[in-house]
Structure formats: C-alpha cells, structure tokens
Amino acid sequence: MSSTLPQIGFIGLGVMGAPMARHLLTAGFPLHVTARRPASAEPLLEAGATWHGTPRELAAVTDVVVLMVPDLPDVEALLDGPDGLVAGVVRPLLVVVSSTVSADGLRRLDARLRTETGELARLVDAPVSGGEEGAQAGTLSIMVGGAEEDVALALPVLAAAGTPVPLGPLGAGQVAKACNQMIVAATVLALGEASVLAERAGIDVGAMLDLLGGGYAGSRLLEVKKHRFATHDHSPSGPARFMVKDLGFAVDELRRTGTASPQTDVVRQVFTDLTAAGLGDQDTAVVQAYLEGLERGD
Amino acid sequence: MSSTLPQIGFIGLGVMGAPMARHLLTAGFPLHVTARRPASAEPLLEAGATWHGTPRELAAVTDVVVLMVPDLPDVEALLDGPDGLVAGVVRPLLVVVSSTVSADGLRRLDARLRTETGELARLVDAPVSGGEEGAQAGTLSIMVGGAEEDVALALPVLAAAGTPVPLGPLGAGQVAKACNQMIVAATVLALGEASVLAERAGIDVGAMLDLLGGGYAGSRLLEVKKHRFATHDHSPSGPARFMVKDLGFAVDELRRTGTASPQTDVVRQVFTDLTAAGLGDQDTAVVQAYLEGLERGD
Numbered sequence: 222m223s224s225t226l227p228q229i230g231f232i233g234l235g236v237m238g239a240p241m242a243r244h245l246l247t248a249g250f251p252l253h254v255t256a257r258r259p260a261s262a263e264p265l266l267e268a269g270a271t272w273h274g275t276p277r278e279l280a281a282v283t284d285v286v287v288l289m290v291p292d293l294p295d296v297e298a299l300l301d302g303p304d305g306l307v308a309g310v311v312r313p314l315l316v317v318v319s320s321t322v323s324a325d326g327l328r329r330l331d332a333r334l335r336t337e338t339g340e341l342a343r344l345v346d347a348p349v350s351g352g353e354e355g356a357q358a359g360t361l362s363i364m365v366g367g368a369e370e371d372v373a374l375a376l377p378v379l380a381a382a383g384t385p386v387p388l389g390p391l392g393a394g395q396v397a398k399a400c401n402q403m404i405v406a407a408t409v410l411a412l413g414e415a416s417v418l419a420e421r422a423g424i425d426v427g428a429m430l431d432l433l434g435g436g437y438a439g440s441r442l443l444e445v446k447k448h449r450f451a452t453h454d455h456s457p458s459g460p461a462r463f464m465v466k467d468l469g470f471a472v473d474e475l476r477r478t479g480t481a482s483p484q485t486d487v488v489r490q491v492f493t494d495l496t497a498a499g500l501g502d503q504d505t506a507v508v509q510a511y512l513e514g515l516e517r518g519d
Numbered sequence: 520m521s522s523t524l525p526q527i528g529f530i531g532l533g534v535m536g537a538p539m540a541r542h543l544l545t546a547g548f549p550l551h552v553t554a555r556r557p558a559s560a561e562p563l564l565e566a567g568a569t570w571h572g573t574p575r576e577l578a579a580v581t582d583v584v585v586l587m588v589p590d591l592p593d594v595e596a597l598l599d600g601p602d603g604l605v606a607g608v609v610r611p612l613l614v615v616v617s618s619t620v621s622a623d624g625l626r627r628l629d630a631r632l633r634t635e636t637g638e639l640a641r642l643v644d645a646p647v648s649g650g651e652e653g654a655q656a657g658t659l660s661i662m663v664g665g666a667e668e669d670v671a672l673a674l675p676v677l678a679a680a681g682t683p684v685p686l687g688p689l690g691a692g693q694v695a696k697a698c699n700q701m702i703v704a705a706t707v708l709a710l711g712e713a714s715v716l717a718e719r720a721g722i723d724v725g726a727m728l729d730l731l732g733g734g735y736a737g738s739r740l741l742e743v744k745k746h747r748f749a750t751h752d753h754s755p756s757g758p759a760r761f762m763v764k765d766l767g768f769a770v771d772e773l774r775r776t777g778t779a780s781p782q783t784d785v786v787r788q789v790f791t792d793l794t795a796a797g798l799g800d801q802d803t804a805v806v807q808a809y810l811e812g813l814e815r816g817d
Contacts, residue, residue, distance in 0.1 A: 324720070350731075350734045350735065351734060362730055362731075362733055362734050364727075364730065384730075384733075386726060386729075386730045388722045388723060388726055388727055388730075389720065389721040389722040389723060390721050392720065393720060393721060393722045396716065396717060396720040396722060397717065397722060397727050397730070397731070399716070400713035400714075400716060400717050400727065400731065400736075401713075401731050401734065401735070401736045403709055403712060403713050403716075404706070404709045404710060404713055404731065404736040404738075404741075405735050405736050407705050407706065407708070407709035407782065408702070408705065408706055408709065408736075408738065410705070410782045411701055411702045411705035411706065411782060411783075412702060414701060414773075414778070414780045414782055414783050415698035415699075415701050415702055416698075417778050418694065418697070418698060418701075418769070418772060418773055418776060418778045418780070419694060419695065419698050421776035421777075421778055422622070422687065422690065422691060422694040422772060422776060423687040423688050423691060424686045424687040424691045424694060424695060425686060425687060428684060428686055429662075429686055429695050429698065431684075432660055432662065432682075432684045432686075432695070433648075433660075433695070433698065433699050433702065435660055435682075436648045436649060436660050436699065436739070437648065437699070437703050437739050437740055437743070438698075438699045438702040438703050438706075438739070439738065439739040440702075440706065440737065440738030440739065440740075440741075441734070441735050441736070441737040441738065442735055442736075442738075443702075443738075445735070471716070474716060474720060475712075475716055475815065476815065476817065478716060478719035478720060479719075479814070479815050480712070480715050480716045480719055480810070480815060481712075481810050481813035481814065481815045481816075482712045482716070482810075482815075483785050483788070483789055484705065484708045484709060484712055484782065484785055484786060484789070485709075485712050487781050487782055487785045488782060490781070491781055491782070512778070512779050512780075515779035516777070516779065517773065517774065517777050517778060517779045517780075518779075519774065
C-alpha cells in the first residue's frame with residue numbers, strides 16, 4: 222500500500238502549515254519538507270519526515286507539494302530561481318496552493334508554470350477556513366479549484382488535514398474563500414451597526430443579541446462575537462486588517478466578472494478605513510469602536 | 520385564580536394576530552375582541568372570546584389591549600375618534616403594540632396618549648419575529664420596550680404567545696426589531712453578492728454554500744436560502760419590499776441617535792431600488808436577480 226502513495230512535499234510550516242503537515246504524516250504519506258528556518262521542521266523530522274536543503278531538491282523527489290505561505294509573492298519565491306521548485310521538476314509535479322491569494326494571480330502563475338515546465342508542473346488551489354483550531358484538529362474546510370485530474374490527485378492528500386470540497390476550475394477555491402470573507406465581513410459589520418444603534422437607544426446589547434440569535438438573524442458569528450459586542454471587547458484574535466487583503470481579492474474577482482457588489486464595496490472601505498485609523502490589529506468586532514467614532518453624514 | 524387575571528383585548532386578527540389571540544385564550548385569559556370584519560373574530564368567539572362593537576366599548580372593560588395591525592396609522596385609527604380606544608378609557612389601560620412601526624412615532628404617540636388620558640392609557644411596544652409559523656406554534660420571539668411597571672404587566676400576557684424579552688424603554692422593542700432586519704438584510708445581500716460572483720467564476724453555488732455554512736459564514740439565513748440561491752428560486756415568501764419599510768425605521772433611529780451606518784444605508788438603497796424595479800413581491804433572495812442585472816460601475 223505504502224509504495225502506491227504519492228511522495229508529498231510541504232513548505233510553509235507556520236501556525237497553520239505545521240499541524241496540516243503533521244496530519245499528512247500521521248495519515249501515512251511519505252513527507253518531504255524544507256524551510257527557511259530549519260528549526261520549524263524539527264518536530265516533523267523527528268516524526269519521520271525527510272529534510273531537503275532547497276525547494277529544488279524537494280521537487281525532484283515529490284509528486285505533490287503543498288504550499289502554506291502568506292501570499293502569492295511567497296509562492297513565486299518558492300517556485301522560481303536556481304533553488305526553486307521549478308528548477309527541480311523532472312517528473313509531473315502538482316503544486317497545491319493552500320494560501321489565500323488572488324485568484325487571477327494564481328491563474329496567471331499556472332499558465333506561466335505550465336509553459337516553463339512543458340506541462341509537467343501545474344497548480345491546484347486549496348485555501349482553508351477553520352483557523353488554527355481547525356488546523357490542529359484536522360477539521361479544516363478546504364476549498365479546492367483546479368483541473369479534474371489534478372484535483373483527483375490532491376483530494377486524498379488534503380483529506381488528511383480536513384474536508385476538501387472540489388468547487389470548480391483553478392481559482393475556484395480562492396473565489397469561494399473570497400465569498401466566505403464577503404459574508405463574514407458583512408455579517409460582522411451588520412452586528413456592529415446594530416450593536417451601536419441598540420446601545421444608543423438604551424437597549425441591553427447582550428440580551429438583544431441573545432434574543433436575535435434564536436431567529437433569522439442567528440449566525441455562527443453572532444454566537445462567537447456577541448460577548449465582544451456586549452462588553453466592547455475588541456482584543457486581538459483574527460486581526461481586522463486581514464479583511465483588507467481578503468476583500469481586495471474579492472473585489473478583484475468581482476471586477477473581473479463584472480459583478481456589481483454595492484455592499485462588499487462599502488464593507489471593504491470600512492475595513493480599509495479602520496485599518497488606516499490604527500484599529501486593524503484588533504479583532505474584527507472593532508467595527509463597533511470604529512462606528513462609534515464616526516459622524517453620521519445626514 | 521381566574522378572577523386575578525387581567526381582562527385582555529386583542530385587535531388585528533390577521534395571519535399573525537389570530538393565532539396569537541388564540542394562544543392568549545388557551546392560556547386562560549378572558550379575551551375581548553373587535554374587528555372591522557366580524558367574520559375574522561368568529562373562531563375566537565366560538566372558543567369563548569367576547570365580542571365588542573367598537574374599540575371604545577372594548578377599552579371600557581379591558582386592562583391590556585394587544586394591537587397587531589400593519590402600521591402606526593392603523594394603530595392611531597384604533598386609538599382616536601369617537602369609537603376609538605381612548606374614548607373608552609375609564610381605568611388604566613395598557614396598549615401593547617405588536618406591530619412593526621417607527622420607534623420614534625411610537626414615542627410621540629405615547630406622549631400624546633398620556634396627556635389625553637391623564638396617564639391612564641400608555642404604550643408598550645412588543646414587535647415579534649418568527650413569522651406565521653412562530654405565531655401558530657406560540658413560539659414567537661417578542662421584543663419588549665416600555666416603562667418597567669408596564670412591561671411587568673405585559674410580560675405574562677405575551678408569554679402565552681411566545682418568548683417576550685424586556686430590552687429597555689419604550690421603543691426598545693422596535694429598535695431591536697430594526698436591528699434584526701438590518702442583520703437579516705445585510706446577510707441576504709452578502710449571500711446574493713457571493714452567489715453571483717461564485718456562479719460567474721464557474722463554481723457550484725450549492726456546493727459552496729453547503730461548505731461555507733459549516734464555518735464562520737454559517738447562519739440561519741444561509742441554511743434557509745441556500746437552495747434558492749443555488750437554483751435561482753425567488754418565488755414569493757417574505758416579500759423583499761417589506762425591507763424598505765423596516766430598514767426605513769432603522770435609518771430613522773440611526774439618524775436620531777447620530778449613528779453612522781454605511782452598510783445599512785447601502786442595503787436599504789438596494790432594497791429600495793429592486794422594489795422600484797418591480798422585484799419587491801419576490802422573496803428577499805431576489806437580490807440575486809437584481810445584482811445579476813446591475814452593471815458594475817468601476
């Protein structure tokens with residue numbers, strides 16, 4: 222059985238990547254790693270992973286490489302140059318991008334990669350949601366986009382780290398992640414506007430959100446954030462400034478497809494403005510404080 | 520026990536009011552009714568309610584009157600004139616407004632009522648959410664605002680029709696209902712923008728919403744509406760045009776309290792525009808069709 226398993230590479234052993242790589246190893250995949258900080262790979266090496274000095278060396282022995290690095294330039298830095306993955310491609314290599322990046326940037330990168338490697342190397346996108354907790358537990362939701370045969374190769378690998386769902390062509394995972402962030406950001410902002418209004422009208426915000434949560438306004442975010450809105454607790458967790466990048470990707474795709482998005486445009490502006498105002502490191506519930514400081518225009 | 524129960528009046532025996540009144544009767548309250556269409560009261564009279572020819576006559580024998588009529592002018596029409604409730608006030612009368620109306624209009628009405636009746640008549644507001652289904656089942660969420668002693672009198676009566684929660688001073692129920700609608704409308708619009716984008720990017724919308732519903736984007740509305748967005752089913756249910764009125768009340772309160780609401784302002788404009796475009800009788804999921812017909816401005 223073990224001899225039929227693909228050789229898996231993993232690069233980007235941060236708070237999300239390290240537990241994901243660990244789950245792949247636990248599932249029995251032969252795992253190959255490299256890292257700028259070799260120390261970050263040590264626990265995996267002790268558990269049986271194989272170390273490679275460069276992405277090029279890693280590419281030469283792997284069938285699938287999962288990348289969990291911050292953004293597209295980081296992905297490109299791993300692919301390009303004399304020590305990059307592309308330089309090591311001697312057989313088919315599937316590069317699974319689990320980072321949240323621009324869908325269109327990814328499509329352009331895939332086209333270039335295929336050209337440069339004579340179709341040997343190609344991309345699948347597989348951004349995740351579920352946070353550090355989901356990564357640790359191996360219960361991430363994984364949004365997968367790519368050509369059918371590539372996705373078929375990636376799914377059993379990703380299944381070790383969570384629940385991968387194929388959604389469409391390359392970029393579909395990123396667009397789905399963008400859609401997730403559009404819904405999340407709009408819901409948080411709606412909860413913020415409602416909370417500020419309610420408090421100014423003399424309402425017990427916690428009691429109101431408890432009540433509304435039992436009806437059509439009920440959501441996972443209302444449950445997770447209601448204590449924050451009731452007590453003005455905006456202490457850091459998921460930083461609000463991440464929404465600027467994520468909603469930027471959303472607007473890029475909305476523009477590319479000519480899709481009107483009056484609400485997302487406004488939500489993105491609010492997160493951009495509150496980040497510029499120095500509130501971006503706080504939890505997204507900080508929309509409450511931002512709105513409290515705004516003057517109404519009419 | 521029965522002799523200590525307050526005498527209850529109920530006016531507005533429509534799809535919401537009739538089952539609410541029935542629950543009050545079943546709970547053992549002596550129930551008094553009147554209606555412009557006497558036929559609407561017949562099932563309640565057969566079940567033991569007492570008929571009165573006019574609101575004035577009803578007011579003379581009741582301690583608490585619940586009103587479930589469409590809007591504030593309908594409430595005022597029941598209160599004023601020679602046959603109105605006010606003309607019949609000879610002892611303390613608590614008027615419970617369960618309609619969704621303007622919070623500020625309600626506050627002005629309360630002030631006038633107290634003046635005209637020497638404080639004998641006063642208002643409590645108690646708008647509901649949960650729809651016809653909740654009214655039938657007696658499981659409505661009831662958002663209650665008013666002076667403490669008035670709310671204390673209203674709560675056991677309203678408890679027969681659902682779960683009443685005191686939220687603050689008079690108008691607090693209406694403001695909470697407005698907050699509910701702000702959250703609901705923003706969530707539906709976010710789901711609409713995400714669905715149109717996803718479909719144009721080649722994504723299976725139903726599969727995506729299933730996946731996102733398991734994470735932070737999960738909500739009661741996503742569950743209830745996802746089939747509509749996946750299949751473009753906007754057939755009438757809760758008419759989208761109701762949002763224009765409800766978000767209008769929200770914006771009135773946002774203005775009164777000087778609360779900035781960049782998102783609600785946009786959401787209200789979208790529902791106003793789609794209603795003007797003739798889509799207002801469709802389910803709120805019709806935001807999808809509206810967005811598909813819009814051109815992106817940038």
